[in-house]
Amino acid sequence: MAKIVSVHSFRGGTGKSNSTANIASTVARHGHRVAIVDTDIQSPGIHVLFGFDDEKIERSLNDYLWGRCAISDTAYDVSQVLSHSPTQAGGKIFLIPSSLKAGEIARVLREGYDVGLLNDGFQELIENLQLDYLFIDTHPGLNEETLLSITISDILLLILRPDRQDFQGTAVTVDVARKLEVPKMLLMINKALTSYDFDAMRESVQQTYNVPVAGIMPLSEEMIQLASSEVFCLRYPDHPLSKVIESVAQQVMA
Amino acid sequence: MSEPTSDFPVQGNDGEDSSISMIDIFTLPDSLRHLLSWMLRKGEVTVQEVAQHLKQEESIVIPMLEELVEDGMIRVRQVGEERRYRVLLAHKSNRRVSKDIWSVLD
Numbered sequence: 571m572a573k574i575v576s577v578h579s580f581r582g583g584t585g586k587s588n589s590t591a592n593i594a595s596t597v598a599r600h601g602h603r604v605a606i607v608d609t610d611i612q613s614p615g616i617h618v619l620f621g622f623d624d625e626k627i628e629r630s631l632n633d634y635l636w637g638r639c640a641i642s643d644t645a646y647d648v649s650q651v652l653s654h655s656p657t658q659a660g661g662k663i664f665l666i667p668s669s670l671k672a673g674e675i676a677r678v679l680r681e682g683y684d685v686g687l688l689n690d691g692f693q694e695l696i697e698n699l700q701l702d703y704l705f706i707d708t709h710p711g712l713n714e715e716t717l718l719s720i721t722i723s724d725i726l727l728l729i730l731r732p733d734r735q736d737f738q739g740t741a742v743t744v745d746v747a748r749k750l751e752v753p754k755m756l757l758m759i760n761k762a763l764t765s766y767d768f769d770a771m772r773e774s775v776q777q778t779y780n781v782p783v784a785g786i787m788p789l790s791e792e793m794i795q796l797a798s799s800e801v802f803c804l805r806y807p808d809h810p811l812s813k814v815i816e817s818v819a820q821q822v823m824a
Numbered sequence: 825m826s827e828p829t830s831d832f833p834v835q836g837n838d839g840e841d842s843s844i845s846m847i848d849i850f851t852l853p854d855s856l857r858h859l860l861s862w863m864l865r866k867g868e869v870t871v872q873e874v875a876q877h878l879k880q881e882e883s884i885v886i887p888m889l890e891e892l893v894e895d896g897m898i899r900v901r902q903v904g905e906e907r908r909y910r911v912l913l914a915h916k917s918n919r920r921v922s923k924d925i926w927s928v929l930d
Contacts, residue, residue: 685846686913693867717846718913721861749850750861 572696575705575822576723580739582710584729585760587616588793590707592803592812593727594663595651596819601658602702605645605695607631607666609688609719610709611678614668618798620648624670632669634691635683641666641691642698655804664699685714689722703822711739712746720747725754725822727784731761732771737778744779756784758818764788785818787811843914844897860897860911868910 577590590606598604608616608631617627634641645664652661669675696704706719720726726747730736740757747755757775762768772783790811793802803812849860862877863869869877875885889909892898899912 682915684913684915686843686911689864689867689913714846717850718864721846721849722865746850749857751858 572701573703573724573822574692574696574722575703575725575727576708576719577705577727577729578708578716578720578743579710579729579736580712580743581736582613584710584731584736585787586710586729587707588619588798588802589727589729589758589760589787589815589818590705591616591619591801592815593819593822594703594705595801595804596812596815597703597823598649598652598661598663599655599657600819600823601660602823603660603662603664603700604703604705605664605666605699605701606705606707607692607695608668608707609715610707611635611668611683611715612675612709614670614675615798616707617665617667617670619801620646620651620665621800622646622665622667627667627670630667630669630674631691632674632678635687636677641694645695645699651801651804655807664695664701666695682714685718688715689718692722712743717746717750720752721750723752725756726752727756727758727818727822728781729758729760732759732763732766741779744781755781756818756821757781758784759786761789762786782821784821785814787814843912845914848914849911863898863909863911864913868908870906870908874909 577586577593579586587610594604594606606616608614611632617623629639629644631641631644633639634644645666647662648665649662652663692704692706695701706723708716708719728740728743730740744755757779759771759775762771768786772786776783788811792806792809793811796802796805802809803815806812844860849857852860859874859878866873871882871886871889874889875882878885889898889900893900893909897912898909900907900909
């Protein structure tokens, strides 16, 4: 049975899309069929990591939400990104991007969309693409769509930076997720300075939220230099950061 | 490219003046929020599945589901002998302008 994994953060700029792309790719490398849906319709971005721009995106999630096509028609097979890394047989990755056209983004902001259709679309993708995992890259904060994503998640992965604003916002999101009875929650701390004591940080955060910390990602110059042009763990599979991503992926698959 | 499938025949309230938003669900009493959250995860459920989930008799569950249909929170479709229920989520907002107006920005 497919698992829905929502990757969320209370605030923007936590590295949510980068983390989603890396963890989803790692799960796919373990031989699973994986899709990523970019539900951050107001500020889409994850397509960049898979080499897409507005010219390449012919059909997007927006087209589905406005009744122009079936959601499966907006899914791009991007499994070629796995070709340079050891991947177990059967590993596939699909991307459902959001539109980059200014008019389409403006329309979403002005008119919204049918949130129920989004839920139906997730189920349709799971069936039609025979998915093992559906990753939802969410818009930061709490709104109608993120509440839906949280509610239907089998696993909610919350990304936060070691920052007081992130800590407070994450506390709110954890409370919301508990109220919505999300079966499994994980935290991932991103952009931690290497001078920090990671073990102490893990202990403190786990105790504060009573949620397991799946991994702590150090602030990495290589990651910044890559500038979202590729999926980091596929480019640098032996980098310590990729090992953390592997560990988080293992906990998602556990 | 295939066209999206058309919606199925439904009973109960359906439209912009009924239905329920995620924020409404979040603020419901615990038992009702539990039921609707579970239904959202499942997509579509039968009376038997609801009864099993809530550990209640079907005779108790049926009127409860029908009341939710009446209230516009869920909708039902008949498939043969079976009634299948799903949460009726609200549109995020009403559309007030031509759907083509935004294309001027592209």
